[in-house]
Amino acid sequence: MAAYQGYQELLVEKQDKLLIVKFNNPKRKNCLNRVAYQELARVLGEVNDDADVTIVVVTGVGDFFTAGNDLTPSGQTDDIQAFLVEANNVFKAMVLGFINCNKILISLVNGPAIGIGATIVGLCDVAWCAEEAYFYTPFTKLGLVPEGGSSFLLPMILGRSKASEILLLNEKLSSAEAYNFNFVSRIYKTEELDSVVWPKLREFSALPPTSLKEGKRLIKEGFLANLLKANDAECSELLNRFQGDEFIQAIMDFATRKSKL
Numbered sequence: 001m002a003a004y005q006g007y008q009e010l011l012v013e014k015q016d017k018l019l020i021v022k023f024n025n026p027k028r029k030n031c032l033n034r035v036a037y038q039e040l041a042r043v044l045g046e047v048n049d050d051a052d053v054t055i056v057v058v059t060g061v062g063d064f065f066t067a068g069n070d071l072t073p074s075g076q077t078d079d080i081q082a083f084l085v086e087a088n089n090v091f092k093a094m095v096l097g098f099i100n101c102n103k104i105l106i107s108l109v110n111g112p113a114i115g116i117g118a119t120i121v122g123l124c125d126v127a128w129c130a131e132e133a134y135f136y137t138p139f140t141k142l143g144l145v146p147e148g149g150s151s152f153l154l155p156m157i158l159g160r161s162k163a164s165e166i167l168l169l170n171e172k173l174s175s176a177e178a179y180n181f182n183f184v185s186r187i188y189k190t191e192e193l194d195s196v197v198w199p200k201l202r203e204f205s206a207l208p209p210t211s212l213k214e215g216k217r218l219i220k221e222g223f224l225a226n227l228l229k230a231n232d233a234e235c236s237e238l239l240n241r242f243q244g245d246e247f248i249q250a251i252m253d254f255a256t257r258k259s260k261l
Contacts, residue, residue, distance in 0.1 A: 002046045002047065002049065002050040002077070003029055004019070004046065007039050007043070008035055008039070009023070009024060009025060009032070009033065009035050009036035009039050010022060010023065010024055010036065010039045010040065010043065011024040012016065013158065014052070014053065015032075015202075016052075016202070016205065017052060017053055017054045017055065017202075017205035017206065017209075018053070018054075018055050018056075018057055018201060018202065018205045019043075019047050019050070019055070019056045019057070019103070020056075020057045020059070021040075021043055021056060021057065021058050021059075022058075022059050022060060022061050023036070023058075023059075023060040023064075023065065023066045024061045025061075026060075026061045026062035026063075026064070026123060028067070028070065029063075029066070029067035029112075030060045030061065030062070030064045030065065030066040030067060030117075031066065031067050031068065031070040031071075031072075032066055032068065032069060032070060032117075033070040033115060034087060034090055036070075037091055037093075037094040038090055038093075038094070038212050040094045040097055040098075041090075041093045041094045041096070041097040042097075043097075044056070044097035044098060044100070044177045044239065045097060047103055048100070048101060048102050048103070051209070052101055052209065054103060054104060054204075054205045054206075054209045054212055055103060055104045055105075055201065055204055055205045055212075056101065056103045056104070056105050056106070057106050057107075057108055057201060058105065058106070058107045058108065058120065059107070059108040059109070059123065060085075060110050060111060060114050062110075062111070063110075063111045063112075064110075064111040064112050064117075065107075065109045065110055065111050065112060065113040065121075065133065066113065066114065066116070066117035066120075067112065067114045067116050067117065068114040068115025068116050068117050068118075069115050069116055071251065073253055074250065081243075084239060084242050084243065087152065088235055088238060088239050088242075091147070091235065091238075092231060092232075092235045094122070095147075095148050095149060095231050095235075096231065097113055098120065098123040098124070098148075099123065099149065099224070099228065099231065101124055102213055102216070102217070103212075103213070103216075104125050104126065104204070104212055105123070105124040105125050105126075105214060106124060106125065106127070106128070106201065106204075107120060107121045107124040107126075107127045107128070107203075108125060108128055108129075108197070109121060109128065109129035109130065109133045109135075109184065110129075110130050110133065110190070111130060111132060111133055112133060112134050112135075113129075113133060113134070113135050113136070113149075114135075114136045114137070114138070115136075115137055115138065115139070116147060116148055118135040118136060118137050118150075118166075118173075118240075119137065119140075119146070119147055119148030119149065119150040119153075119154075120148060120184065121135065121183065121184070122148065122149065122150055122153040122157060122183070123149055123153070125216060125219075126185060127178075127184040127185065127207040128184055128185065128186040128187070128188055128197070128203070128240060129175050129178060129179075129184045129186075129187055129188070130175065130187070130188060130190050131175055131187055131188075131189060131190070131191070132175070132190070133154060133175045134142055134172050134173060134174050134175060134178075135166070135172065135173040135178055135183065136170070136172045136173070137166055137167055138172070139167060139168075139170075139172045140167075140168055140169070140170055141170050141250065142247060142250045142251075143197075143241055143244055143245075143246025143247035143248075143250045144238060144241045144242075144247060145237045145238060145241055146167045146232060146234060147198045147234050147235075147238060148231075148234070149227050149230050149231050149234070150163075150167060150230075150234075151167070151220065151230050151233070151234055152223070152226050152227055152229075152230035153227065153230075156167065156223065157182055157183055158181045158182070158183060159181070162181055174188050198252045211238065
């Protein structure tokens with residue numbers, strides 16, 4: 001039986017048949033660094049072998065779901081190419097962790113979901129969000145491209161026009177729009193978390209486990225190959241973009257803005 005010990009960037013707690021995974025860096029709006037990506041891949045792998053758990057709930061500590069990738073440089077490296085390849089591999093493995101998870105994945109979006117925060121929601125089976133949540137993918141502003149399978153999933157879920165507004169033109173998606181475009185299936189009031197939301201999730205978790213697992217597999221079967229292909233293509237292009245002038249300029253601008261704060 002999985003013990004779920006030794007996580008630094010995540011709070012991982014098992015409650016009966018629920019595994020609750022929380023992004024746990026509230027001082028930095030739950031930004032995700034390389035360790036967080038490795039831990040996500042690890043916990044999603046661990047839970048696959050835990051017969052007690054039927055549902056994994058992904059949420060954030062504090063006011064943010066996650067503000068996305070931590071853009072702060074992490075230490076010095078002489079071999080930037082090797083560093084980028086390694087970072088890309090870690091990221092790709094994390095996305096695969098979501099794709100290959102055989103439990104029902106529910107994202108409980110407690111606040112703003114930015115970048116990978118928004119695309120993780122697309123990777124989950126069910127998404128609910130708080131009224132104050134919004135979704136924002138500033139990939140183009142950063143000189144990057146869609147990630148986390150979003151180049152396939154978002155057009156499939158939202159329709160091509162809305163997905164392109166979000167992924168390419170950096171338009172925010174409010175909680176109401178996310179509901180209207182089927183990105184989330186419920187909007188909840190934060191004060192209802194304990195009285196309505198968690199009891200409902202516990203109720204879901206008591207459903208027959210094999211039936212849940214096989215039902216999920218069948219639903220995913222229709223698009224799994226395309227999703228895996230999208231993750232490969234995105235990671236390949238991200239590696240190119242990380243070395244491109246547009247991204248380097250965006251990071252320099254980010255650092256300059258930060259030093260002025």
